[in-house]
Amino acid sequence: MTLVELDLALRKLRLSGMAAVLEARLRHAQSEKLAPIDLVSVLVADELLRRQDRLFERRHQQAQFRDPDRSLDALISISTRR
Numbered sequence: 001m002t003l004v005e006l007d008l009a010l011r012k013l014r015l016s017g018m019a020a021v022l023e024a025r026l027r028h029a030q031s032e033k034l035a036p037i038d039l040v041s042v043l044v045a046d047e048l049l050r051r052q053d054r055l056f057e058r059r060h061q062q063a064q065f066r067d068p069d070r071s072l073d074a075l076i077s078i079s080t081r082r
Contacts, residue, residue, distance in 0.1 A: 003026075016050070017046050017048075025042055025046070
């Protein structure tokens with residue numbers, strides 16, 4: 001399977017997080033001489049992180065906060081100054 005075919009297969013399986021970083025991770029694995037299990041572990045971790053980020057973003061949009069740019073960190077720093 002070529003890299004292009006693998007990319008298409010990953011996207012068809014809805015693993016776009018893996019597909020997005022595949023080339024970079026393969027280069028890294030070759031340069032660092034990673035074991036196959038370590039490469040797969042990194043790719044799976046990338047996919048999980050991407051899904052977690054997308055879920056957070058989706059929930060943040062659904063929440064429809066009045067001031068979406070305001071963060072809890074900003075509120076905490078304001079309250080500690082008083």
